[in-house]
Amino acid sequence: METKDIYREIINEHNLHPSHHGEISNPTYEMDGVNPSCGDKIKLQFKVDDSGIIEDAVFSGSGCAVSQASCDIMLDLVIGKSREESERITEAFMRMIKGEASDEELEILEEAEALADIAHMPARVKCAVLGWRTMEKIFKENRQ
Amino acid sequence: MTNIFKNDFEILHDDKYIYFDNAATTQRPKQVINAVSEFYRTINSNPLRGLYKWSVKSTAAYENARSKVAEFIGAEDSSEIIFTRNSTESINLIAHSWGLSNIKEGDNITVTILEHHSNLLPWQMVSRVTGASLTFIECSSDGEISDEEILNKIPSNTKLVSAAEISNVLGVRLPIEKISKRAHEVGAVMVVDGAQSAPHKPVDVKALGADFFVFSGHKVMAPMGIGVLYGKLSLLESMPPFLLGGEMIESVSRYDAVFAPVPEKFEAGTVNAAGAVGLAAAIDYVENIGFDIISQREEKLCRLMIEGIKTIPFTKYFGSRIPETHSGIVTFNIEGCHPHDVSSILDTENICIRAGQHCAQPLHEHLGIPASARASMYFYNDESEVERFLEALKKVRSWLGYGN
Numbered sequence: 099m100e101t102k103d104i105y106r107e108i109i110n111e112h113n114l115h116p117s118h119h120g121e122i123s124n125p126t127y128e129m130d131g132v133n134p135s136c137g138d139k140i141k142l143q144f145k146v147d148d149s150g151i152i153e154d155a156v157f158s159g160s161g162c163a164v165s166q167a168s169c170d171i172m173l174d175l176v177i178g179k180s181r182e183e184s185e186r187i188t189e190a191f192m193r194m195i196k197g198e199a200s201d202e203e204l205e206i207l208e209e210a211e212a213l214a215d216i217a218h219m220p221a222r223v224k225c226a227v228l229g230w231r232t233m234e235k236i237f238k239e240n241r242q
Numbered sequence: 243m244t245n246i247f248k249n250d251f252e253i254l255h256d257d258k259y260i261y262f263d264n265a266a267t268t269q270r271p272k273q274v275i276n277a278v279s280e281f282y283r284t285i286n287s288n289p290l291r292g293l294y295k296w297s298v299k300s301t302a303a304y305e306n307a308r309s310k311v312a313e314f315i316g317a318e319d320s321s322e323i324i325f326t327r328n329s330t331e332s333i334n335l336i337a338h339s340w341g342l343s344n345i346k347e348g349d350n351i352t353v354t355i356l357e358h359h360s361n362l363l364p365w366q367m368v369s370r371v372t373g374a375s376l377t378f379i380e381c382s383s384d385g386e387i388s389d390e391e392i393l394n395k396i397p398s399n400t401k402l403v404s405a406a407e408i409s410n411v412l413g414v415r416l417p418i419e420k421i422s423k424r425a426h427e428v429g430a431v432m433v434v435d436g437a438q439s440a441p442h443k444p445v446d447v448k449a450l451g452a453d454f455f456v457f458s459g460h461k462v463m464a465p466m467g468i469g470v471l472y473g474k475l476s477l478l479e480s481m482p483p484f485l486l487g488g489e490m491i492e493s494v495s496r497y498d499a500v501f502a503p504v505p506e507k508f509e510a511g512t513v514n515a516a517g518a519v520g521l522a523a524a525i526d527y528v529e530n531i532g533f534d535i536i537s538q539r540e541e542k543l544c545r546l547m548i549e550g551i552k553t554i555p556f557t558k559y560f561g562s563r564i565p566e567t568h569s570g571i572v573t574f575n576i577e578g579c580h581p582h583d584v585s586s587i588l589d590t591e592n593i594c595i596r597a598g599q600h601c602a603q604p605l606h607e608h609l610g611i612p613a614s615a616r617a618s619m620y621f622y623n624d625e626s627e628v629e630r631f632l633e634a635l636k637k638v639r640s641w642l643g644y645g646n
Binding site (some may be wrong): 100102106110112160165182219 | 438577580581582583585586587589590600603606612613641642643644
């Protein structure tokens with residue numbers, strides 16, 4: 099996919115009109131993610147129930163279209179799923195960004211597959227993974 | 243290709259690409275590439291070490307480069323020139339050697355808010371290790387520094403002041419003469435970071451009032467990996483070495499060593515002789531073009547770019563309102579578009595710019611902008627490139643899904 103098409107696919111819905119941008123009160127988990135080189139700064143907030151299901155999640159902060167859209171797509175995918183499932187999805191996403199994902203992995207990534215070609219834009223990889231890395235960290239630091 | 247200034251730069255012969263990242267690194271003309279290649283093809287040997295003909299020649303070539311640099315920046319003596327890898331290493335050398343042995347608790351170090359991280363982090367380190375305070379001279383949103391700031395932020399307990407001659411973000415020239423005058427009034431040592439000034443204007447370390455002056459070869463068309471530290475001889479002689487090892491000693495016993503005189507004292511290990519030879523060729527090249535021509539062309543291009551940006555909706559540039567004071571650097575933002583997206587979109591049109599914080603995070607915070615895009619030009623750029631760049635800028639917002 100050309101850079102132009104990546105932008106078309108990801109920005110239309112997710113950058114200009116994100117579904118999960120905002121803040122929630124009393125989140126179970128909250129974490130900041132920073133991209134020092136570009137100044138991107140996001141905050142992730144998760145509401146997770148006792149059985150480990152992600153009931154709701156939002157992101158706030160500022161960043162480039164790639165990081166914002168990737169974050170929004172990520173939350174679309176994991177809301178309603180268990181933390182184990184979300185960790186599996188994250189793993190698949192990271193492998194996809196490296197160009198190593200299997201067909202099965204691509205399937206569970208659904209819309210996030212639109213970001214697969216970021217692998218050809220090495221400078222933008224860290225933008226695409228900012229939200230994912232932050233979510234990974236939330237679950238790693240809060241093992242049940 | 244009608245731009246004769248590109249003739250010697252093979253990488254610029256393909257008109258497809260527009261290289262506007264000259265503040266990060268410049269391109270090298272064939273004269274520099276040939277000088278490096280000739281060194282390796284004809285006299286390559288470890289300078290200073292051998293007593294055979296090639297080594298004598300490589301030593302002479304290396305020392306000739308040192309003299310050329312001394313002349314280029316107005317140093318009195320070529321032994322005041324230390325070759326390093328780049329400006330960053332030069333500043334670290336000053337911080338570790340002069341800084342740690344002369345600065346103590348109760349002293350003050352002053353820098354400006356416009357500094358590149360390489361002229362900030364070493365001083366943070368000295369401040370942390372010694373307990374000295376670190377003070378910032380602030381600037382206006384245009385990059386202007388007032389006389390009061392200079393007076394107030396260089397208190398009488400200041401031991402060292404370090405400032406860039408030209409900001410790598412705003413392109414503005416700092417009032418170095420005023421800063422060094424105040425520094426000397428309180429008995430402080432003045433360090434000038436010339437990374438962005440040496441490529442664009444004549445440098446005279448004496449007129450600047452610089453006790454130390456640093457610059458990077460690769461920003462003046464020399465190879466990467468060769469940099470310069472100028473220091474007043476009396477200062478350099480009083481300083482302990484930074485790195486220890488070969489070629490920097492007079493004699494060595496089991497438990498002790500007598501160091502070589504300046505400059506060898508500061509050049510431990512095998513030096514980058516080919517890089518120094520390349521730097522000498524680059525200086526010849528710059529002087530042959532002439533700083534008057536270089537600044538004339540940069541000023542014209544900056545004016546064209548800034549006038550153009552002013553007519554593009556949602557787009558604004560930072561720094562002085564006077565294009566001629568930008569030293570080839572135009573930093574800008576497009577509303578609603580992150581600079582990284584701007585840079586990726588311009589890349590699809592083969593336009594190379596820098597995006598992010600340009601190693602100047604505190605300045606971005608001071609200006610209240612999370613990040614910015616930067617187009618930086620040199621004398622080999624031309625009007626048609628600026629025009630193509632402006633056309634591309636106009637399309638960025640629609641690429642990102644905005645209706646206008």
